[in-house]
Amino acid sequence: MDKYRSLHGLPELAGVATFAGAAGPGIGVQECVDRLKCFHYALQRTWQVLLTRIACEPIYELKMGYSYHAHLIAEHITLLRDRVAELRHPPLRLHRVPDQNLQVLFDEIRNAPDCGMVMEGLYRVALPALRESMKEYSEDTNPLTDAPSLRLLRVILQELEEMIGWGEASCKALEEAVSGPHEDLQEWREELKGWLAAAGGLAATREPVAAPNPRYSSEEFVYDSTPKRDERFPDPYNMGVHAEEFLHDSSFESRDKVFMMFFKRLREIDVPEMMASILYETVTGKGEEEGSKKPWGFYRDMTRQLWDEARHAMMGEVGFARSGVNWPATVRVNSTWSKGLNQQLTPRERHAVLWFIEQGLMSKTGKRFEWELGTDSGDVFSELIQDFDWADEVLHARIGREWYVKDFETTEAAAEYGNACWNKVVSEWEKWKEEGLTEHHNWWPDLYREVCKNRGEEPDPRVVAYDRSYAETRADLQKIDSDS
Incomplete structure (x- = not known):
């Protein structure tokens, strides 16, 4: 091996590995x-x-x-499923728990009572452990025989690093916001690491040790799909x-309408809130x-699609920020849509409403209209975000055809069902006002004056x-049924 050379000293083995590395040991297919x-x-x-x-x-x-990390992780899951299928193992029974202690680890994190503990568990324990286990795999496997796995792990590891970095920065910011770390977080972190150790590490490559006592996982988890907002959203029923009526009124100028479109984009925060409930209740069989x-x-x-809708909300946020508009002081972004769908409809019915709305946006008065409005406004940023927003919605319409429409005999039947489901969501406009939940304050004049x-x-x-x-x-x- 020491005397063997590539022709003309060219990089050996396509640059995947050195001869020494490729000739070394590795782990077999089953362990991979x-x-x-x-x-x-x-x-x-x-x-x-x-x-x-x-x-x-x-x-x-x-x-x-x-929302972003859920999307990245869904892509990572897809890569791993595909790779397992390439290794003589159909991607079946992937839902099986590899070790009961790992199950408890994630049950503990899921059941944790507050944001700080969930963040601590995910971004300072679980994801760092996954990162180290993937790095260990990369060192143990043969770089030539298992080159496809190493390629996808490089992709995943890069994004894992970014997620962990965001999580660490967020944990520190939250600690500073409450004048110091949560007094119980250090003990909590060690308990979670104890569950990892009891499993022999995330991939069972070490000797297991005795497990700690469960703290939260012994209680049944209750999923809360009720949308909640921070202090910048003081009027969620408004x-x-x-x-839409303002945008479609031809008597108003496009350059004023872009600020109503920024509001519409920011309001899309409610779509990930609703879509997350579809996904979680469906994957867990709760719906x-x-x-x-x-x-x-x-x-x-x-x-x-969930991540795209979150991106759209942030596009609206950036639109206000670059225009010098203090949106939390003037704009009232509500959460009534996601609240109504999550509390009143089944997952399938929510999906029906989502597709019905997306399908409507494919008309000339939908996303194309908003892009044309952005172009006409002279605001280059508005034109840009509506260009990509339109492209995203075309993708979402395809997703709807693939995972919703095909369950119906015709597209018309799918649309009728979606419209009927939307009509089931009762608008309690007057009731919210009577109960003092909102005055339905018209905030537009204040926003426009600031602009x-x-x-x-x-x-x-x-x-x-x-x-x-x-x-x-x-x-x-469309008119709201007054008898609803």
């Missing part, structure tokens, strides 16, 4: 599969934990981070400004009997006077 299945289990459980927190987590930045039969592709695609102040212009009285609410019509401009 066993470890990859452990990685898959850890990612699957992390994905589920994130889904449980997207709706009920009040802090907007964490909600967005969880439906006092009908964005409907047929839920457990969904193939993995459904979860991967729907988690991608004009930043422009150095006098407000147009006609624009200031806009005062249409969602009391009588839905976002698709």
